[in-house]
Amino acid sequence: MSIKNSVRYLTFLALEEILIDQRYSNQVIDYYLKNYQLSDADRRLFTNLVYGVTFYDLRLNFELSSFLKVAKTDARVLLIIKIAIFQMFYLSKIPDYAAVNEAIEITKVVKRGNVKFVTAVLHQARRAGLRPVKEIKDPIKREAMTYSMPDWLVAKLNDQLGTAKTEAIFQSLLEKPRISLRVNTKKISRDEFLARDSDFYEPSKISPVGVIAKNGSVVHSKEFVAGELTVQDESSQLVGVNLSIKENDVILDACAAPGGKTTHMAQYLSTGVVHAFDVTPKKIAVIKENVNRLGLNEVVETHCADILDLDQVMPDVSFDKILVDAPCSGFGLLRRKPEVKYNHETSDIISAKCLQLDILKQVALHLKPGGLLLYSTCTIFKEETQEVVEDFLQNQPDFKLAKLTTNPKGQRESILQLYPDDYLTDGFFIALMQKKEA
Numbered sequence: 001m002s003i004k005n006s007v008r009y010l011t012f013l014a015l016e017e018i019l020i021d022q023r024y025s026n027q028v029i030d031y032y033l034k035n036y037q038l039s040d041a042d043r044r045l046f047t048n049l050v051y052g053v054t055f056y057d058l059r060l061n062f063e064l065s066s067f068l069k070v071a072k073t074d075a076r077v078l079l080i081i082k083i084a085i086f087q088m089f090y091l092s093k094i095p096d097y098a099a100v101n102e103a104i105e106i107t108k109v110v111k112r113g114n115v116k117f118v119t120a121v122l123h124q125a126r127r128a129g130l131r132p133v134k135e136i137k138d139p140i141k142r143e144a145m146t147y148s149m150p151d152w153l154v155a156k157l158n159d160q161l162g163t164a165k166t167e168a169i170f171q172s173l174l175e176k177p178r179i180s181l182r183v184n185t186k187k188i189s190r191d192e193f194l195a196r197d198s199d200f201y202e203p204s205k206i207s208p209v210g211v212i213a214k215n216g217s218v219v220h221s222k223e224f225v226a227g228e229l230t231v232q233d234e235s236s237q238l239v240g241v242n243l244s245i246k247e248n249d250v251i252l253d254a255c256a257a258p259g260g261k262t263t264h265m266a267q268y269l270s271t272g273v274v275h276a277f278d279v280t281p282k283k284i285a286v287i288k289e290n291v292n293r294l295g296l297n298e299v300v301e302t303h304c305a306d307i308l309d310l311d312q313v314m315p316d317v318s319f320d321k322i323l324v325d326a327p328c329s330g331f332g333l334l335r336r337k338p339e340v341k342y343n344h345e346t347s348d349i350i351s352a353k354c355l356q357l358d359i360l361k362q363v364a365l366h367l368k369p370g371g372l373l374l375y376s377t378c379t380i381f382k383e384e385t386q387e388v389v390e391d392f393l394q395n396q397p398d399f400k401l402a403k404l405t406t407n408p409k410g411q412r413e414s415i416l417q418l419y420p421d422d423y424l425t426d427g428f429f430i431a432l433m434q435k436k437e438a
């Protein structure tokens with residue numbers, strides 16, 4: 001087989017897109033799995049290698065800094081070396097010689113002049129083995145290297161959550177993400193679904209409409225194609241269930257793409273409507289595709305517009321329920337999108353907070369008295385979660401906190417922060433508010 005069809009070459013191409021071109025790992029992985037014919041074993045190896053190298057990128061730089069100048073090495077050559085040393089240090093079933101040989105073959109295709117260099121570095125790294133992190137004196141830097149995290153992230157989480165919780169979160173990120181799905185109750189109840197397919201699925205412990213696939217690729221399954229299932233983290237499913245949606249509700253989904261929560265809210269309706277906003281035609285097309293597959297066209301209307309222009313787009317409409325699933329730094333997704341930690345910094349968190357507050361202020365004007373406003377984000381930082389809700393409520397005296405109906409951490413609270421170690425879900429935040437009756 002030509003090296004260009006090999007799983008490690010595809011891994012190299014995928015990682016180039018993620019670590020050099022800064023694309024999202026989940027989208028890149030989906031693309032390769034859809035477009036290349038790989039055996040089940042190769043699909044698993046491809047996914048493990050791509051996620052593993054992405055997760056351990058900082059640690060691999062630390063390992064390699066003994067043998068080469070990381071910043072001065074060609075980025076693609078560095079990547080080939082990292083894929084090989086990740087296999088040597090972190091995957092026990094792959095013989096070192098296989099990892100080295102494939103790295104050399106890939107170097108011949110990508111940068112032939114570097115074959116000797118790559119071979120020499122890999123032999124040195126193999127002889128040296130993994131460097132002990134205990135040689136790092138600074139405790140923040142030591143923890144950062146143990147879990148391959150940027151220093152600022154470790155310091156920030158230690159500061160906000162304490163060292164024990166931070167370590168528990170990082171430790172939990174080493175677990176594989178689960179294949180979490182939502183049952184489209186418009187087509188089949190979760191009980192019926194599980195009774196039929198209990199060999200492959202088990203119920204979510206925190207979402208009444210969630211199931212976990214025990215293994216395999218779900219998106220090609222007949223139940224997925226038939227629109228009985230959609231991919232959605234269990235934590236995100238708690239949004240739709242906590243909005244207490246009733247027939248005839250007119251709902252605004254302010255930041256809707258790709259439509260995970262739009263379709264969840266819509267599955268409870270046959271007469272009301274969800275107005276789903278997002279900013280680009282491409283994103284609206286993805287929402288429509290999901291709405292179509294799940295058979296929910298009758299109850300969803302999409303709007304390609306900035307939600308900050310809601311006053312102009314829908315000037316006279318008031319909603320029964322509003323969801324603001326806001327754009328955020330995405331640090332709750334570290335297990336599923338480990339590259340998030342490289343592509344964002346503290347300043348992004350502050351600018352996300354400003355946009356989140358602007359969106360809440362804008363939509364608040366369009367909620368009916370007594371209506372519910374749910375604010376959610378897939379992050380774990382106070383600035384984008386609690387602080388946004390506190391600032392909003394301070395400036396909006398006609399709003400108050402309302403009680404959640406489904407909350408794995410304790411019934412009838414108004415705010416729920418899930419961390420990645422609590423139930424092995426994404427890190428996710430929900431706050432439920434209500435506009436006071438006039």
Ligand SMILES: C[S@@+](CC[C@H](N)C(=O)[O-])C[C@H]1O[C@@H](n2cnc3c(N)ncnc32)[C@H](O)[C@@H]1O
Pocket residue numbers: 236254255256257258259260261262277278279283305306307308325326327328
């Ligand atoms: C966290 S994602 C939403 C995920 C979605 N609710 C779901 O469950 O599938 C945030 C979305 O907000 C959109 N967005 C960002 N700024 C926006 C704005 N000013 N108006 C409307 N949508 C916006 C982004 O394009 C992105 O798709």
